[in-house]
Amino acid sequence: MATIDPSRFRSTLLSIVRYGFGRTMEQATKVDIFNSVCFAVREHIIDRKIETEKRYADNDVKRMHYISMEFLTGPLLANNLINLGIYDECRTIVNDIGLDFDDLIEFEPDPALGNGGLGRLAACFLDSLASMGMPGFGYGINYDYGLFHQSIIGGYQHERPDFWYNKSSPWLMRMSGEKAMVPVFGRIEDSEDMVGEYNPMWVEWKLIVGRPHDIAVVGYGGKTVNRLRLFSAWASEDFDIQIFNEGDYYRALEDKIRFENISKILYPSDSRDSGKELRLVQEYFLVACAVHDIVSIYLNQHDSFDMFHEKVAIQLNDTHPALTVAELMRVLIDLHFVEWDDAWQITTRTLGYTNHTLMPEALETWPMHIFKKVIPRHLQIIQEIDRRFMSMIKEKYPDDPEKPRRMSIVIDNNGEKNIRMAHLAIVGSHSVNGVAAIHSELVKTRLVPDFYDLWPEKFNNKTNGVTPRRWILRANPLLAQLVCDTIGDGWILDLGRLRELEAHCKETAFLERLLMIKRKNKVRLASIIKETTYIEVDPESIFDIHAKRLHEYKRQLLNAMNIIHIYFQIRDDNIIPSVPRTFIFGGKAAPGYFMAKLVIRFIHGLAEIINKDSKANEWLKVVFIPDYRVSLAEKMIPGADVSEQISTAGMEASGTGNMKFAMNGAITIGTLDGANIEIAGEVGEENIYIFGHKVDEIESLRREHDADRFLNSSPALKRVMDAVRSDIFCPDEPGIFKPLYDSIVHGGDYYCHMADFQSYTDAHSRLANDYMDRHNWAVKSLLNIARTGKFSSDRTIKEYAEEIWKIKSQI
Ligand code: 26M
Structure with a gap:
């Protein structure tokens, strides 16, 4: 690992401030300082960049x-320093100059x-x-x-x-x-x-x-x-x-x-x-x-x-x-x-x-006329690719006249010709992969079965992964330190070694330290919540986090329905929960996605009413943290006790947030979808809360959908849906949430909110009960950390490198 010469770094920094930005240290703005620190760090990066390129070219x-x-x-600043191995040194030097290093790190957009x-x-x-x-x-x-x-x-x-x-x-x-x-x-x-x-x-x-x-x-x-x-x-x-x-x-x-x-x-x-x-x-x-x-x-x-x-x-x-x-x-x-x-x-x-x-x-x-206008030569080439491909298909499947229509790159939809980009990509590649085991199977069997039949050898799976450098080392330094103290630092480049932590799952002192770290991360998150939403949350409560883009299939609305269910249990049924809970959301909706934006409004409606209700608010809080982004994820994920991964089965290709939460010790509540299935396989069923219908049940559910049957057989669901329709959560804007109700009750409930409601609320109550046993919960958390080494993107990249790219490590 590299080291930095403090006096050299200092003088580089001062001269960048002076000659790069034209200021003395006293005059320099935060932007000047931040940029200058980055430029000083760049010196350490660029020599290695040039050396790396030479190594590649020579070989x-x-x-x-x-x-x-x-x-x-x-x-990038923090991660670059961590990867260069000079984070602590740089921090000391910058602080010694009289600047606030942590503040600079936070300043980066x-x-x-x-x-x-x-x-x-x-x-x-x-x-x-x-x-x-x-x-x-x-x-x-x-x-x-x-x-x-x-x-x-x-x-x-x-x-x-x-x-x-x-x-x-x-x-x-x-x-x-x-x-x-x-x-x-x-x-x-x-x-x-x-x-x-x-x-x-x-x-x-x-x-x-x-x-x-x-x-x-x-x-x-x-x-x-x-x-x-x-x-x-x-x-x-x-x-x-x-x-x-x-x-x-x-x-x-x-x-x-x-x-x-x-x-x-x-x-x-x-x-x-x-x-x-x-x-x-x-x-x-x-x-x-x-x-x-x-x-x-x-x-x-x-x-x-x-x-x-x-x-x-x-x-x-x-x-x-x-x-x-x-x-x-x-x-x-x-x-x-x-x-x-x-x-x-x-x-x-x-x-x-x-x-x-x-x-x-x-x-x-894409409509063909746009291709013709923008890239006429490419259109011509694509048509020729398609012509050759079609003649091959007709020759191979002379008895199936539907094949060409199903497989062609250019498709005629009632007179308008369209280019199917997935077909172009499949025909033009030697490898086609999905991003989790179930997803790759569905690509073969449901998305493009004709292509799978034609070229089975092209199709493969590469389950996603995430980098432990950002998602543990950077995001959760306290956890990283505990792991290093316990098993050394080999895990950083070989995440499977986290398994060695399992040996400590019976040591009370170790588990106490783990709980303490989670608590500190929750306190940090609570203060961010206070700063950004003015809502006070209790770090003793369960931090249950649903953070990802807003999408109907990701079912933030199902989460909201469970919150309403808990709220009514407290308010109307006088059922006191076993433990206080804070439901935390984050995520952006596409600007033109009406339903997703309405769900954001709905969550705020819940927060507005529930957080003010004195009978409920010591047990239940709802928070939406605005502007979810990588830097915020780095602070939310380590502070989670529970990770919501509740997409309708078959719809989330993989998910990667699910991996980040689990390796930071959150327990997943999730459906059998995407990589959740593989996470469950690794951590074991006692250490994850799986609920809901499976992918092969979804289709028949949709076919046989009967809203009244669900509503009549479950008073709890009926009460929740009535509340969605009513103005309880939007007293000042009556009727605004009707479209949410309609999409579920009258719109066929494509995403199966009603069908999964009961098993979801059941899973939540099991989870809340289990949380009270702090020792056992800590064991679950530890086992999630210890057993999610598979989800390092290093493992994913090794698979791509060996099986598809045929590239090799050069160190
Ligand atoms: C397409 C056309 C025009 C404008 C934007 C797009 C577009 C942009 C992003 C379409 C899809 C985009 O992203 C999809 C995405 O993020 N998919 C997610 O990929 C992850 C990594 O594999 C998976 O873990 C998620 O399950 C999957 O939803």
């Missing part, structure tokens, strides 16, 4: 390129370049790749505006823009001289007969310039520093000259601004924003920049494409970058004169595709 290693529209890194699970997974993967010394690189977009900030006004979500780096971030290094030129728009002069040869016929395109900005990815131990390359869009200077010369200054400027908008904003949906042309341009822009960069790196060391798939692996994070299939084909064929069949071999051997969702509404499709 001509195979590289993996992870293309993702989202990288949700979270703040979250780079929120992602929506949720998919973007955060990409960030965990980069940490694991670098920590294991693997040549794996990220490609993404340098959005000016990250995911919106959420504030709550009168119980409603309001969105504010997140101009995250305010024109400069100390972590973004603009790499001049390495730009990518990206052609877009235009038309095809003669659409016949051009595929397979150099194509000069894509004409009148405009050029966008992709400017790379690198963020260094520091591996744990500091030996390997990889990079995350983010592109910003600019109108090219040629383009400027050309259009400005035409004399129409305003139109020309408008065009320029339009182009530079491409990297302006992250789309704030965690499912789908239908058919927005700008989104397609973004996806294409990313893919074109990434492919340009990947091919350049390869051609630096090779003079033919013969070795391409032995030196390059590309992983597509969902279908968002699926255009890579067409772009790589275009580059090989049009720019490098590779024959179609060879280009196709190279492409499919290089690409892998990860699916993250089964929900039909979230599957990406």
Whole structure:
């Protein structure tokens, strides 16, 4: 591990403040100081980055390129210091200068370049790749505006823009001289007969310039520093000259601004924003920049494409970058004169595709006319891929005339042609994986059974994981210290070793220490709750946390229904609970998602009434912490006693929050969905509260749905649903929650709130009873920590590396 020379660090810092920002220490603002500290740390990073790159180049290693529209890194200063091994030293030096180190760490804004699970997974993967010394690189977009900030006004979500780096971030290094030129728009002069040869016929395109900005990815131990390359869009200077010369200054400027908008904003949906042309341009822009960069790196060391798939692996994070299939084909064929069949071999051997969702509404499709306008040449290539694929299918399945319609990339929906991005990704890749065991099975059997039948060997599972460096070491230093004191620090790079903690599950002193740590983390969280919501919560109560994007399938509403149930037991049935409970929520709703936003309002409605009810509020509190984001998750997760993972079975591909909570000692209450199933398998059924219908029961439940049967057979459910419909929780805005009631009672209850209600409330009462036995609860908590080593993203990345990418550690 590295060390820092205090006097050198100090003088570097002072001279950055002075010569970089033009201030004396006395004049410097917090921003100046923060940036200067980061720049001083960068010195330690960049030497290693250069050394790492040289090592890769000298050994001509195979590289993996992870293309993702989202990288949700979270703040970087603390993690970089931890991974460099200089956190404590740096803290001392900075404090000795008279600055407040902890305050600086908290000051860093979250780079929120992602929506949720998919973007955060990409960030965990980069940490694991670098920590294991693997040549794996990220490609993404340098959005000016990250995911919106959420504030709550009168119980409603309001969105504010997140101009995250305010024109400069100390972590973004603009790499001049390495730009990518990206052609877009235009038309095809003669659409016949051009595929397979150099194509000069894509004409009148405009050029966008992709400017790379690198963020260094520091591996744990500091030996390997990889990079995350983010592109910003600019109108090219040629383009400027050309259009400005035409004399129409305003139109020309408008065009320029339009182009530079491409990297302006992250789309704030965690499912789908239908058919927005700008989104397609973004996806294409990313893919074109990434492919340009990947091919350049390869051609630096090779003079033919013969070795391409032995030196390059590309992983597509969902279908968002699926255009890579067409772009790589275009580059090989049009720019490098590779024959179609060879280009196709190279492409499919290089690409892998990860699916993250089964929900039909979230599957990406694009109207063909948008493709034709934005990327006419790519459309042509996709049509040719589809034509060849279809003739193969017809030959292989001559007796099944439905196959071609079910499997084609281009589909005719009543006259409008659409491109199915998942089909493009599957056809163009040698590997297709889901993100948890159950999910990967459902991909094969329900999502694309025809493709599984055709290419069973392509399909595989890679259960998600999370990095213990951020989610234990950074987020929960007290727990990390306890673990290190007990079993040493080998677990940080080999999380399976947490099993060694099991030997201590009968030691009272050890369990006491564990409970004490949980308590401290709860006290810290309680003070954040006080600061952000003005609500006082009792750290002695159960902290039950439901933190994730708001979505109907994630069933924050089911949680709310149970809260109402408990509330009425106290208020009307005079049932005093065994233990006080605090239900804590966090999460953003997509700005256009009416039901999700209404659930936020509903939770605030509950909080408003329950927290003020003197009969209930010593037993029950409800809190919604605004603006859930990585930095807040780092404080919420360690403070949880209970983790809510209650999606409708079959709908959460994996979940990753479930893993973070469990490895921080929270006990899961959850459905048999996504990775919950594997978590249950690891921790054992006594150490998790599983409830609800299973995936193969859901379909028949929906078919046989009968709201009255549920309501008439359960007075408790009826009482809760009546309350949802009534104005108890919205006295000043009568009727606003009707749509929640209607979707459940009259709308078919697609997400099975009623069907799972009883088993959910039962699981909650079991849990509350068990919590009272503090010793036993501590054992459960310990066993969750000790047995969740499987969910390190290091394990996930090793599987990808060995089975799909064929890349090796270089340390
Ligand atoms: C698509 C089109 C236009 C705009 C946005 C999108 C889009 C953005 C993000 C669609 C989906 C997005 O993310 C989906 C996601 O986060 N999925 C989650 O992935 C996690 C990592 O694998 C899983 O753990 C979660 O179960 C899964 O929901």
